[in-house]
Structure formats: C-alpha cells, structure tokens
Amino acid sequence: MTLPTSMQPIPNSVSEGLDQPKENSESGEIKAIMDLKELREKGELGELGKASAYINTYAPQLLFPIERAPTRARMGIRATPSFLGADLWTAYELSWLNKRGKPEVCIARLIVPCESTHIIESKSLKLYFNSFNSTQFENKEAVKHAIEQDLTKAIWRGTQPKGQVFTELLSPQEFHAHLPRELDGLSLDRLDLECSIYIPDPDLLSSSTGEQPVKETLKSDLLKSNCLVTGQPDWASVQISYYGPQIDQAGLLRYLVSFRDQNEFHEPCVERIFNDIWTRCKPVELSVFACFTRRGGIDISPFRTSKPQGLPKHHRTARQ
Numbered sequence: 001m002t003l004p005t006s007m008q009p010i011p012n013s014v015s016e017g018l019d020q021p022k023e024n025s026e027s028g029e030i031k032a033i034m035d036l037k038e039l040r041e042k043g044e045l046g047e048l049g050k051a052s053a054y055i056n057t058y059a060p061q062l063l064f065p066i067e068r069a070p071t072r073a074r075m076g077i078r079a080t081p082s083f084l085g086a087d088l089w090t091a092y093e094l095s096w097l098n099k100r101g102k103p104e105v106c107i108a109r110l111i112v113p114c115e116s117t118h119i120i121e122s123k124s125l126k127l128y129f130n131s132f133n134s135t136q137f138e139n140k141e142a143v144k145h146a147i148e149q150d151l152t153k154a155i156w157r158g159t160q161p162k163g164q165v166f167t168e169l170l171s172p173q174e175f176h177a178h179l180p181r182e183l184d185g186l187s188l189d190r191l192d193l194e195c196s197i198y199i200p201d202p203d204l205l206s207s208s209t210g211e212q213p214v215k216e217t218l219k220s221d222l223l224k225s226n227c228l229v230t231g232q233p234d235w236a237s238v239q240i241s242y243y244g245p246q247i248d249q250a251g252l253l254r255y256l257v258s259f260r261d262q263n264e265f266h267e268p269c270v271e272r273i274f275n276d277i278w279t280r281c282k283p284v285e286l287s288v289f290a291c292f293t294r295r296g297g298i299d300i301s302p303f304r305t306s307k308p309q310g311l312p313k314h315h316r317t318a319r320q
Helices: 025-041 069-074 122-130 140-155 172-177 249-257 266-281
Strands: 065-067 084-097 103-113 118-120 166-170 214-226 233-244 285-292 298-305
Touching: 069 266, 084 122, 103 140, 103 172, 118 122, 118 140, 122 298, 140 166, 166 172, 214 249, 214 266, 233 266, 249 266, 266 285, 266 298
Parallel strands: none
Antiparallel strands: 065 118, 084 103, 084 298, 103 166, 214 233, 233 285, 285 298
8 A cells, every 4th residue: 555645755864854853852742731731721622631422423523633733843843744654543443323223333444644734633533433323324435435524624624635534444254354463673672771761862862874774674562652631651562664874772772762751642752753763863764653552442553754655554463
C-alpha cells in the first residue's frame, strides 16, 4: 500500500525543513497543558476528560478534532514538515444494525494522512463509533462511506480537504488475517544500561558522523508516555529505520526511555522522535513507526518517514 497523499520533495538540508525548538520539552509540555486548560474553561474540549453519555444513534458531531500545528510549532517544526506519513488506527468495537435490525460487527482499519490539519481525539472517535450501535445501515459499504466522509471532514476542519481518510472494514470471516506480529529489527532492549532521565532529552542522541554510513532497523518495546488529557499511561513498541551515520544505540535507548513521564498524544510523540533523530543524528533517510497499545478498543500506530514509500503493514503487535 502506498501513502494516500501527494508526495512533496524532502529538504536535503535539515535547516530547510526545521527550525531549532525555541523551548525545551518540559516548558513545551507546560504550554500544551495550559492550552488545554484554557480550552476546557472555554467549554471547547468537548468530552475530553469528562464522564460521557452513551449515544447509540449515528452522531458524527461527536468527533473532536485537535489542530496539529500548535504542537508542531512548539517542537520547531515548520508549517511544511520534513516528513511524510500517516496515522494507522484500528478500531475493534464497531457494530451497527442491518436493515432487518440484525447486528453486524467489524474491525475498522483507518489511514489518516499526517499532512491533515487536525487529528481526531481518540475518546471522541470511540463515542462516534458507539453511535453506530443502534443505527441501521444498508450494508457495509454504506458504513465505510459514512466513516470516510465524516473523518475526512473532521481532519480538515474548516479547510478544503487535500487528502482523505481511507477505511477498511474486516468482517468476522477475515479476522484470522489480523493475527499479532512483532516489529522487525534489532532490539535495543538487549542492552543492559542505566537510565535516569524520564523527560525527552535530545542530548542523549548521537551518531558517528565521521564514519561510513550504515543501514539499520532498530526497535524497542520500552516506549511509554502519558495521555495529555487524563495522565494515564500509553505503551508502545517503536521501530526506527535509517540510512546514514551510525546512531549510538545506548543513547537512542535512553532517549526512548526518557519519554516515560512525557504528557503527549501519540502522534506528536512520534513526530518528536523523528524530529530529534533527524536533527541530532543527521541520517540521510529516516522512518519512525510506533505501535501504541489500544485504549477504549482503539489502537494508534503513527508512521513518519523522510522519503515517499509504502506504509508499514497494518498488523497488530501482541500487546495491541
């Protein structure tokens, strides 16, 4: 599967696509929390952080988009990022009624282009899918059409869509194809080392810029961050593929572990990892893929890459 968006040339120089962050991770996190507090006081956070009513008839207004740009700006990422990619979502609790009132169930796979202006807050997506539960649809294609139409409108909120959300609905007869599979790559977790920093620290990253370039795929199951709204833990396995100066593996593992107390949504976490490796280690090519474990029946796996290429296989890891 190829990326569902137009591919723009990637800057050859880091300075063409990135500015150095103007604030450190901790102060950026405080700013993000203050932004959320201000939105909550204005009543603009929808159902985030609240007890929610169960609405079981079709209600696309439940979707709550969150703008990507402010968080990217705090990381020093310009309006045109130096990466491409998509967010791969899997929703395991989708059900609706057919025209005879009989329930149907599916697993929904979604592909959200990363150049969209907004992400969808995951709790609102769960509430949106709940609204299908007592709604009759003509067939599976009608459900697919509704999802793609509603999510595409939400991720481009207030603007003309430049790409769409792609949806695949797996019927129970196809569930056997959705078996767990772990990420490929050399595990960084084999390293026996001491860790003491739990807020993202790019200074932990380094590479051998004076030596021959290498091509490596590395992975770790130790990525953890916290939900920016609830503070609850989010767990992930991450895969980093690159070509360029060899990255110091001990420093990279410590860097990934340093996200442990970071309050951030999944998508910005992956973009921060990409951004920091891109600027500090200066690879020629880079891709970052993180598979976060499911919450509320939904898992999210953001993928960011420096060059046009196919998306990772939309499978799940054992923890998802």
